Amino acid sequence: xxxxxxxxxxxxxxxxxxxxxxxxxxxxxxxxxxxxxxxxxxxxxxxxxxxxxxxxxxxxxxxxxxxxxxxxxxxxxxxxxxxxxxxxxxxxxxxxxxxxxxxxxxxxxxxxxxxxxxxxxxxxxxxxxxxxxxxxxxxxxxxxxxxxxxxxxxxxxxxxxxxxxxxxxxxxxxxxxxxxxxxxxxxxxxxxxxxxxx
Amino acid sequence: xxxxxxxxxxxxxxxxxxxxxxxxxxxxxxxxxxxxxxxxxxxxxxxxxxxxxxxxxxxxxxxxxxxxxxxxxxxxxxxxxxxxxxxxxxxxxxxxxxxxxxxxxxxxxxxxxxxxxxxxxxxxxxxxxxxxxxxxxxxxxxxxxxxxxxxxxxxxxxxxxxxxxxxxxxxxxxxxxxxxxxxxxxxxxxxxxxxxxx
Numbered sequence: 179x180x181x182x183x184x185x186x187x188x189x190x191x192x193x194x195x196x197x198x199x200x201x202x203x204x205x206x207x208x209x210x211x212x213x214x215x216x217x218x219x220x221x222x223x224x225x226x227x228x229x230x231x232x233x234x235x236x237x238x239x240x241x242x243x244x245x246x247x248x249x250x251x252x253x254x255x256x257x258x259x260x261x262x263x264x265x266x267x268x269x270x271x272x273x274x275x276x277x278x279x280x281x282x283x284x285x286x287x288x289x290x291x292x293x294x295x296x297x298x299x300x301x302x303x304x305x306x307x308x309x310x311x312x313x314x315x316x317x318x319x320x321x322x323x324x325x326x327x328x329x330x331x332x333x334x335x336x337x338x339x340x341x342x343x344x345x346x347x348x349x350x351x352x353x354x355x356x357x358x359x360x361x362x363x364x365x366x367x368x369x370x371x372x373x374x375x376x
Numbered sequence: 377x378x379x380x381x382x383x384x385x386x387x388x389x390x391x392x393x394x395x396x397x398x399x400x401x402x403x404x405x406x407x408x409x410x411x412x413x414x415x416x417x418x419x420x421x422x423x424x425x426x427x428x429x430x431x432x433x434x435x436x437x438x439x440x441x442x443x444x445x446x447x448x449x450x451x452x453x454x455x456x457x458x459x460x461x462x463x464x465x466x467x468x469x470x471x472x473x474x475x476x477x478x479x480x481x482x483x484x485x486x487x488x489x490x491x492x493x494x495x496x497x498x499x500x501x502x503x504x505x506x507x508x509x510x511x512x513x514x515x516x517x518x519x520x521x522x523x524x525x526x527x528x529x530x531x532x533x534x535x536x537x538x539x540x541x542x543x544x545x546x547x548x549x550x551x552x553x554x555x556x557x558x559x560x561x562x563x564x565x566x567x568x569x570x571x572x573x574x
Contacts, residue, residue: 179521196399200398201394201518201522202518281509283508292481299513305511305514307511310509311479311506311507311509312505312509313497313504315503316505320399323399324400
């Protein structure tokens, strides 16, 4: 049984991948890229270090344009990121019977709703799953047990979230100030490999 | 790290237990019982066959009384079962730092809501998790891979769901007809052990 996990190199999607692998799935990690900035690199590095197969999911730059326009119009990133993620789910679903991501219970970005999940599953004949039943405390506890983790300020070079290409395109279109205002600097936890006792 | 899973012997709670075990938790399975009917027996049998530690979580019969009254008043079982489950969660949370159940994305009984989860976690200093991000198709697929499963009509002797003690008490109070009307006969899938290749 093959399963794909949309992968950022962060704790949530890494844990989702480990769960499916330990249940017996052949897991492939996918990192979406819109051909604007090679933000997939840190995710690939994490996947390699964990020993997972990794692929770049090449997506149409127009989807990124749409997301950036939405975010500029809204004045905050949540709906734009959700739009991007939904498009990426449909794209990834073309090639897999089971598709997962690391969405957790207390994610700030709006979660895909039940009716949206049903549409995705019915339209694409796919099973979709995530960590919507798991909170950040459990995910942090498990991640510290399983993974070597590096905490550091997010930069363009150490993060594979959608945010990076959005920022890059927004910086080109509207200047760095706008990008920094909508995506203020923050600290991130990044998976860099297995803990030695795992 | 110890984790408790509220356990019925069904596919959902069995899968939750396996996930936590394979992530490294020492899993203990708990089956609530209200001292009205020994409905915990099939769950204990499943737990034994899978090699998990199993305990009966003795709960106050008054909680069962409240649930039965609610169900008779409502004319359908969902809210009464939810009431029972919430009380059982608070009871189980007293003794564990991590508490899980097999609630899945498409469960018919109303799921514990985000604000209710936050109250439970804050009041009892517990982490709660479930399979709310997983649909029945994925759970069925995995269960067939992992477990020996027996499909059969639900009876008082082969099921450890809350339904059994509710039915029993309702039968005593209102007669068998009322109990059968509110809980019509159905087929169930019950975990009876590991598949040999697992």
